[in-house]
Amino acid sequence: MSIDDRVARLLTELPQSAQFPTQGATLFVDLARQRVQQAYTPKRIVESLLAGRGTNMFYLYRLLDASLEPTNSEVPLIFESGVLTGIVPSAARGNATSWSPESGVLMDCNAGDYFPSFLKMNGIDHLVICGRATAWTWLWIGDGRVEFRDATPYLGLDNIDLRDRMAADVGGTWTRDLATASITRAGENLVMSSAIMAGPKACYARGAPGAKRGSLRVKAIVVQGQTHDFDTARPYKPYNKTIAKKLLDTSVVKHALRTMGTPFLYRPSRVLGAMGTKNNQETTWTDRLDAEHITPYRPGVAGCFRCPVNCRPLNHLNDDLADRYGRGDGQEYVTLGKFGPNVGIDQLEPVIRPNNICNDLGLDTASSGSTIAWAMELYQRGIITKKETGGLELVWGDAELVERLLFDLSRREGFGNVLADGTRAVEQGHYPAEALRYRMAVNGLMQSDPHDARILKAFALGLAVATRGMDHLRNLVTLEINARINDDPDFKAKLYGGPVTAEPNRYDTKERAVRVCENLYAVGDAVGMCRFTTKLFNSPSLPGLDEFSGQIANVTGMEINTAALDRIGLNIMGVERLINHRLGVRRSDDTLPERWFEEEVQVGAYKGEKIDCQEFDAMLSRFYAISGLSDEGVPADAWRQELETVLGAPAD
Amino acid sequence: MAVTVRLPVTLRQGGADTLTVTEPVGTIAELVDLLGRRLPGFRAQWDDSMLNFAVNDELILHRAGERRLTDDDVVEIVPAISGGAGRAPAYGVPESWSGSAT
Numbered sequence: 117m118s119i120d121d122r123v124a125r126l127l128t129e130l131p132q133s134a135q136f137p138t139q140g141a142t143l144f145v146d147l148a149r150q151r152v153q154q155a156y157t158p159k160r161i162v163e164s165l166l167a168g169r170g171t172n173m174f175y176l177y178r179l180l181d182a183s184l185e186p187t188n189s190e191v192p193l194i195f196e197s198g199v200l201t202g203i204v205p206s207a208a209r210g211n212a213t214s215w216s217p218e219s220g221v222l223m224d225c226n227a228g229d230y231f232p233s234f235l236k237m238n239g240i241d242h243l244v245i246c247g248r249a250t251a252w253t254w255l256w257i258g259d260g261r262v263e264f265r266d267a268t269p270y271l272g273l274d275n276i277d278l279r280d281r282m283a284a285d286v287g288g289t290w291t292r293d294l295a296t297a298s299i300t301r302a303g304e305n306l307v308m309s310s311a312i313m314a315g316p317k318a319c320y321a322r323g324a325p326g327a328k329r330g331s332l333r334v335k336a337i338v339v340q341g342q343t344h345d346f347d348t349a350r351p352y353k354p355y356n357k358t359i360a361k362k363l364l365d366t367s368v369v370k371h372a373l374r375t376m377g378t379p380f381l382y383r384p385s386r387v388l389g390a391m392g393t394k395n396n397q398e399t400t401w402t403d404r405l406d407a408e409h410i411t412p413y414r415p416g417v418a419g420c421f422r423c424p425v426n427c428r429p430l431n432h433l434n435d436d437l438a439d440r441y442g443r444g445d446g447q448e449y450v451t452l453g454k455f456g457p458n459v460g461i462d463q464l465e466p467v468i469r470p471n472n473i474c475n476d477l478g479l480d481t482a483s484s485g486s487t488i489a490w491a492m493e494l495y496q497r498g499i500i501t502k503k504e505t506g507g508l509e510l511v512w513g514d515a516e517l518v519e520r521l522l523f524d525l526s527r528r529e530g531f532g533n534v535l536a537d538g539t540r541a542v543e544q545g546h547y548p549a550e551a552l553r554y555r556m557a558v559n560g561l562m563q564s565d566p567h568d569a570r571i572l573k574a575f576a577l578g579l580a581v582a583t584r585g586m587d588h589l590r591n592l593v594t595l596e597i598n599a600r601i602n603d604d605p606d607f608k609a610k611l612y613g614g615p616v617t618a619e620p621n622r623y624d625t626k627e628r629a630v631r632v633c634e635n636l637y638a639v640g641d642a643v644g645m646c647r648f649t650t651k652l653f654n655s656p657s658l659p660g661l662d663e664f665s666g667q668i669a670n671v672t673g674m675e676i677n678t679a680a681l682d683r684i685g686l687n688i689m690g691v692e693r694l695i696n697h698r699l700g701v702r703r704s705d706d707t708l709p710e711r712w713f714e715e716e717v718q719v720g721a722y723k724g725e726k727i728d729c730q731e732f733d734a735m736l737s738r739f740y741a742i743s744g745l746s747d748e749g750v751p752a753d754a755w756r757q758e759l760e761t762v763l764g765a766p767a768d
Numbered sequence: 769m770a771v772t773v774r775l776p777v778t779l780r781q782g783g784a785d786t787l788t789v790t791e792p793v794g795t796i797a798e799l800v801d802l803l804g805r806r807l808p809g810f811r812a813q814w815d816d817s818m819l820n821f822a823v824n825d826e827l828i829l830h831r832a833g834e835r836r837l838t839d840d841d842v843v844e845i846v847p848a849i850s851g852g853a854g855r856a857p858a859y860g861v862p863e864s865w866s867g868s869a870t
Contacts, residue, residue, distance in 0.1 A: 367816030371778045372847055384820060384846045388827040408777045598848045599832035600817040618830040656817070721826035 119190040119246045120146070122179050123153070129764065130155035135162065136672040137349045140197065140241030142175070143262060145255070147332055148189070148247035150264040157241065162674070164762045165691065166684045167241065168198035169224060169641035172213040173691040175244055176222075177763050182698040186215040186223070187306065187331035189248035195235065195297065195337075196242045198644020202233030203346055204667055205360040206659075207644040208420035210235065212297075216323035217331070218308040218483070218538045219560030219585045221696050223323035226589070228420035228646060229315030230295035234339040236644075245332060254336040256286070267335035274300040274526075275313045276440065276476045278336070288340055290315070291421075298336040299326045300478030302526040306330050308538030309483035309525070313475075317428065317445035318420070321480035323561060323584060324538070349673030355666055359659050360424050368655045369425055373648060377417065377429035378449035379407040384597060385567060386457075389720025392568045393457040394512055395489040396556055396711060399568045400719050401457035409464055418445060420646070427648060431468050444472030447481075453566020454485025459492060460512025470518055477526040486562035487535050488521055493554050500547060506530045538562070556709050559701060561585025563709075565592070570712050571722040572596055574626040577735055580706050581630070581749075583692035589647050591634035594654060596620045601656065611656055621722055623731040627739035635685030636660060642688065643668070686743070690751040690759055697750045698766070706736060706749055771799065771837055774844040776819075779809055796821050797833035799843065820846045 117125075123144050130142070134156055144153040157171045165171050172194050179192050193214045200207040210232025216223030235243070239260045252267040270278055278298055279290060288294035295314070302310035303326030310326025311319035346352075363369055372380040383406045385391040389399045413433060419426035434442040447468060455461060455470040474481045494500045495510035502508065508517065508531055524532025534546040539557045541547045556563045558580055565588035569575035574593040582590035595601050601608055602618040609615045612629045633652050640650040643664050647653050651660030661678040669675050676684070693701075708727055717725045737747075746752045751759055773787040787807070793799045799821075804811045813819055821828050821835070822844040828835050837843065 367813060367818045368848075371813065371818060376777075380847055384827065384848065387822045387825065387844065387846055388829070597820070597829060598817060599820050599829050600814075600848070602830040603832060620829050721828065 117181070119179065119181075119192065122181070123244075123246070126178050127153060127155055129158070131158055132156065135159045136674055138199075138203070138346050138671050140236055140239045141260070142242040142244060143240055145243060145245045145262060146247045147245065147249040147253060147264075147334065152262045160762055163676075164684065164687050164759075166199060166639065166642035166676075166681075166688075168196050168201070168644055169211040169213070169226070169638065170684060170688045171242065171642075172196045172211055172224070173688060173695065174763060175242060176213050176215075177691055177695055177766055179244070179246070180215060180695065180698070180766065186217040186220065187328065189332055190246065191215050192244050192246040193325075193328050193332060194242060194244050195232075197232040197236040197240065198642055200664070200667055200671060201644030202236040202421060203348075203352065203671055204643075204645070205356055206363055206420075206423045206425055206646050206649040208233050208423055209641070209644045209646055211641055212312060212320040212325050214325070214328050215699065216560070216584070217306070217327045218324035218540060221559045221561075221699050221701055222584050222692055223325060223328065224584045224692070225320040225322040225325050226641060226647075227297075227312070227314040227318050227320045228423075229318035230291055230421045231297045231314040231337075231339060232644065233421035234295035234341065234343075237343055238339055238341055243337070245334065248331070249333040252333045252335055254338065255334060256338050256340065258340040267333075270335050271304065272301055274476045275316070275478050279316070282336060282338060286338055286340060293340060293342055295339045296336055298478075299329045299334075300476075300526070302326055302478045303330040304335075305526070305528045305536065307479070307526060307528065307536040308540060309480045309487060309536075311478050311480045313478050315445070317475045319478070319480070321482065322564060322587060326478055346671070348671045350670045352667060352670040355670055359663055359667065362657070362659055362663070363649055364424055366655050366657050369649070369658075373425055373427040373654070374417070376407040376410070377427050378648070379410055379429070379447065379452050381449040382406060382452055385453075387720075388571065388597065389717055389722060390568045390571050391457050392453060392556070392563070392566045394460050395458065395486075395493040395554060396568050396709070397493065398719075399570075399717050402462045404462055405452060405456045405464060405467060410468075413464065413468060423646065423649075425646075425649060431472070433465055433468060440476070441469050441472040444475055446475065447471035450565055451481040451485070454481050454489070455518065458485055458489045458566060459518055461515050461518065462513065463515075466515030466518075469515075470522060473519060473522050477522060479522065479526060482564045483538055483562045484522060484525065486556055487525070487538050488518060490551075490555055490562075491531075491535060494547060494551050497554070499551055499554075504531070504534070504546070553710050556586070556711070558582070558586035558708060559584075559705050561587065564588050568717070569708075570717050570727055571725045572620045573623050573727075573735065574620070574629050576708055576712065576727055576732070577626055577739060578630050578633070580708050580732075580736065581634075581739060583689060583696060589637070591630050591637060592653065593626070593629040593633050595652060595656060596629070607656075611652065621725055623728075623735045627735055627742055630739060631742050634689055635682050638685040638688040639664060639681050642684065687759065689743070690755060691763065693745065693750050694756070694759065697748070701749070703736070703747060703749045708732070769793070769839050771839075772842045773799070773803070774842065776845050776847050778813060778847065779807060779845065781808065793837055795833060795837060796823070796828070796835045796843070799837065800833070818848050820848045822846055
């Protein structure tokens, strides 16, 4: 069945009018025929999966043909805005979903800035894009309409130039009446760490979304229009004030996120001995990269649409206007870790510059940094030599080399062509099979965060079971790194709905915390809330299910209590696992890099820690059991039937 | 007895990034009690569950209050990766943290 037939069949089931106040349309964009069809997500789907990431999974489940390849134009790329995106403070997020060209499993990445909110402002909840454009195209969206425009003049432009050119050509101002989701040369070149840029820094990053977009030949999607208030079921602004106050009163927001941004996380990680260093051969690094040393380089902070937190530090390295990368937006803790300890760089400026370069080249810093670190270790071990690198010496800490590699990989030039294949370098024949032993990836995706999870068993489980591959943003039990909470068993039990052991290096009961976080974060994505300001990720007191439930009722008129929301979070994970199962994911894939089972942490209070195979396997079994999953990691029979009934039959 | 306390940016006064404690403090819990009296802003951040402790470069993630301190120890106050239970904690101070400096 072709994608046209799949869309046509689906459209017969979808309502033609909004099912609740503020619900936006789902637009099916056929690039080949330059045609747009419109419908709305049915109420039964909303009740089971809510919106945003959740309903993206409904569309992917129905439209995916797993017999194809991820870059096939018949595999859709789906953007969304959450049910509260653009409406609630700090809810400025949306996901982009498809089948990942890099990992081969679910691609589901999340971005903020202004694009998701502006989609919502235009009355759009989902953009389902499929078919390959006959020539490079960009989409203009305004007044709820989509226009197909020639992207030829913009080909070859990276993020800085593209944003300048498009704003001038379209006539508008970013963050005021223009928002974009664009790809750079890296996306055009199908680079596996290419992102879709949603702002100067914000991007849909994980799983090669840029490459997926490049395969469809869509250079940019630009949304234009004035911001406005929403017609809601009940007044929602008074409760917004309550939520904003909750955000701003939280100490981690006041004392860390608003002042230093996420780089404040570097210090505790390195002191704990859990900082991935030199491709996780080591686990601690210099104090020269502590956030306090970044302060002189930070002229200010920026933020996403209507977010009072403003957690994005800007950087200023020099006044040389000819230096394209002498200033920029960022960096985050992830980038600090990936371009500092992970590649052996111990000075701040050479760590900040790659952040600015990646922002321009449109690269996911997590995957790009990890891919380079992997190559460096292979070179260190003699598994690859100058013969494979084209004469380059891949030595740790060579900042000039790292910069060069980023440009080369974005253009697929020289050894950059190897790096551009990301985690698939062995499959593509660039590296011998032995290289997989040192690849810090799960389910084909490099680890997103800089943490070395050999000590923190809840982190380890989360990375193993995350439905998009090795990524902390799906379920990280961050509060495990908080002695005050660990030492208060009653409070901890209240947070996770039951006892969770205090010791971060124990295996028992950690599955409970991962389950609770995974449900909550999935709902957060369906809502459109930023992870940094969602309960349990950075703090126990940030907005969570209670606040989501209250504001969903005000905005949509739907009464969905916290228990039902928690179930929705579980359902979202369940559908994602059904999709992954169709893509070949099995229990044996929910694991961790070999190194963590075999090599011990060498420093700190937890020296000697590693992952015990049997303990890990038992923890995984308990996680499956409390999640309602079968031994193979998919929803068990009754729940599976329930989900399949709600979703309808998939295409294949 | 002298314990050196390294302070995070959020607790520094007048540019000083360390504090020397010469009073007898036998445990982290006792040190917490003392810092609550001596260090402006400490109590609020402590009540917000925002602070961890590292003793001689080892971060302590559980039973921290019971950690014994000896002469010449270096205690670093490390802002927690998480933290922020609100101004009025929803939970009481755990028993393991109780203690007072004498």
